[in-house]
Amino acid sequence: MIGVLALQGAFQKHYDCLKKIDVQCCFVKHLEDLEKCSGLILPGGETTAHLKLLKNDFWKALVEFGHVKPIFGTCCGLILLSSKIVGSPVPTLELMDLTTERNAYGTQLDSFEDEINAELDGQTVLVKGCFIRAPKILEIGPGVKVLATHFQNPVIVEQGLHLACTFHPEISMDTSLHAYFADRCREAFQVT
Numbered sequence: 001m002i003g004v005l006a007l008q009g010a011f012q013k014h015y016d017c018l019k020k021i022d023v024q025c026c027f028v029k030h031l032e033d034l035e036k037c038s039g040l041i042l043p044g045g046e047t048t049a050h051l052k053l054l055k056n057d058f059w060k061a062l063v064e065f066g067h068v069k070p071i072f073g074t075c076c077g078l079i080l081l082s083s084k085i086v087g088s089p090v091p092t093l094e095l096m097d098l099t100t101e102r103n104a105y106g107t108q109l110d111s112f113e114d115e116i117n118a119e120l121d122g123q124t125v126l127v128k129g130c131f132i133r134a135p136k137i138l139e140i141g142p143g144v145k146v147l148a149t150h151f152q153n154p155v156i157v158e159q160g161l162h163l164a165c166t167f168h169p170e171i172s173m174d175t176s177l178h179a180y181f182a183d184r185c186r187e188a189f190q191v192t
């Protein structure tokens with residue numbers, strides 16, 4: 001079962017993408033919902049709004065979850081997974097060794113769509129990305145693998161159990177990254 005954090009932002013489309021590829025999924029609105037999940041998607045949205053909604057015990061539960069189970073963060077989700085934020089710093093879960101700048105492409109008017117070549121399981125896969133007030137990854141730690149770049153900026157990264165991208169893959173209902181993440185969750189728990 002893959003949970004989609006459903007407090008704020010683009011959670012519905014992530015759920016629809018998982019359904020489209022026949023992955024069991026649920027919304028996570030309360031920390032008890034986490035218990036049945038073997039992986040979790042942190043959707044795009046607004047980081048500051050998420051921080052207001054994620055109360056202390058929920059926050060702690062997410063950190064503990066991330067120490068043992070896979071998380072896929074998109075856009076705001078990647079910001080929350082990062083270890084350091086520059087620009088407009090916010091507290092983060094610090095689960096991936098990334099230094100990230102929020103709103104790094106400019107304002108809402110500078111949002112754009114592009115096709116991204118991702119290296120997924122030894123294959124080059126074209127992923128459609130919507131960059132909506134997207135962050136940029138400025139630095140990565142030694143344990144971070146870059147799965148795709150866009151004009152030399154890493155835009156899809158992986159570290160240990162976790163996957164993150166700076167854009168929204170779900171808006172165009174592109175399910176390649178959801179399928180990749182579901183495989184990682186199956187591997188982590190050796191579920192066939």
Ligand code: GLN
Nearest residue numbers: 044045047075076102133
């Ligand atoms: N700009 C947002 C932030 O920094 C993230 C945007 C998004 O998730 N689409 O919180």
